[in-house]
């Protein structure tokens with residue numbers, strides 16, 4: 001039987017259960033670490049989501065790095081690890097906060113706020129990379145803009161003009177040059193009016209509901225500014241405009257105050273014909289205002305371009321594709337998990353580590369088609385190892401195979417293990433259930449694949 005960890009028990013209280021006691025939550029999308037301030041971008045037919053990274057048991061937003069996750073099916077998220085950190089910026093001293101990546105000039109630009117050590121003020125830096133997965137390097141060697149405000153978002157308009165917006169307590173913009181790392185003119189404020197941004201109902205002394213976290217984009221000729229409103233706790237509201245600089249019209253609440261985080265942050269994107277709303281809450285075990293988690297909902301714009309109001313859910317967005325198990329898949333491709341972590345792998349990319357007896361990873365929508373005959377996994381262990389049990393449909397569902405992992409002599413000393421598989425057909429959810437009786441972590445996993453022969 002399963003020895004469920006305390007953390008999993010807490011998770012069970014927060015999500016719906018089926019009658020085998022299996023957690024069905026797909027939100028939060030990342031369950032191995034705390035993440036916040038989602039910034040989605042579509043590139044090469046894949047959806048990438050950049051996030052900040054809250055440290056466990058934090059009592060302030062003293063984050064140090066930025067993370068990246070990606071998906072092709074809205075259910076299984078590939079962990080790309082750290083793509084940028086405070087160390088990237090020699091002038092930065094603290095607070096790796098909400099950023100956004102945009103693509104231009106065959107490069108990727110990561111706009112992110114952090115403390116400028118020399119002044120103590122929040123400033124916005126730019127990371128740049130030739131590949132979306134980074135690592136990003138400091139494009140300037142100094143802040144792009146600095147006025148102690150935060151939450152950069154970038155719009156590249158159809159005429160090629162790019163705008164950087166940032167905020168809290170005001171809403172600023174500046175016109176970026178084609179190089180995306182310099183600007184024309186001076187930063188200016190967008191006037192916050194009740195007609196533009198709604199009346200405030202929270203306790204903070206500000207003129208409108210606008211608080212922070214603007215997410216500006218253009219869709220079907222309409223400009224949207226989706227933002228965190230009313231503090232605290234924040235909800236998410238939005239405004240629209242016929243142009244990039246207004247006049248803005250307040251359009252209402254997108255997501256009410258929910259989910260045990262006193263902040264929230266929107267990220268809105270279309271992907272493979274659907275529209276998605278990313279946000280964060282405190283839904284993971286141990287979660288809260290400084291230990292947040294990114295989640296996503298699918299929605300449909302109304303005919304007039306308005307955004308329907310949404311609630312936070314634990315089910316999240318529907319899966320929109322299946323996964324091919326006969327092609328090598330990274331172990332850190334995860335729809336749901338308990339207990340495990342990821343780390344940089346000596347063979348490239350990441351591996352799954354910190355595996356204890358009773359931990360698991362769920363991968364959704366695995367298309368076994370006519371049937372798998374064997375399973376292989378790339379593993380390493382500095383202890384006595386354990387077993388990878390392969391279950392279908394749920395943690396306690398049909399056992400289709402068990403792969404034994406022995407010591408390989410080191411946590412980064414890799415070998416491939418193979419075991420036979422029976423009765424794996426059709427499109428199924430796959431659970432890797434890790435078991436072992438030794439002390440300490442059992443083993444690490446770099447990748448896996450099924451074979452038809």
Ligand SMILES: *[C@@H]1O[C@H](CO)[C@@H](O)[C@H](O)[C@H]1NC(C)=O
Nearest residue numbers: 055057058059060062063064
């Ligand atoms: C962040 O704050 C928490 C709680 O105050 C502390 O435990 C942690 O060490 C801090 N981390 C950093 C990187 O400063």
Ligand SMILES: *[C@@H]1O[C@H](CO)[C@@H](O)[C@H](O)[C@H]1NC(C)=O
Nearest residue numbers: 169200203204205206207208
């Ligand atoms: C509210 O804002 C007004 C105008 O800026 C200021 O004069 C006043 O002191 C503020 N009140 C509080 C309680 O902060």
Ligand SMILES: *[C@@H]1O[C@H](CO)[C@@H](O)[C@H](O)[C@H]1NC(C)=O
Nearest residue numbers: 256258308309310311312313
């Ligand atoms: C959100 O939750 C509230 C309260 O349970 C409910 O009344 C409302 O219908 C929900 N809205 C949506 C869009 O599901």
Ligand SMILES: *[C@@H]1O[C@H](CO)[C@@H](O)[C@H](O)[C@H]1NC(C)=O
Nearest residue numbers: 392393398399422423424425
């Ligand atoms: C094979 O899987 C099917 C569908 O899940 C199940 O009904 C059947 O009992 C399984 N057979 C064996 C031998 O496990």
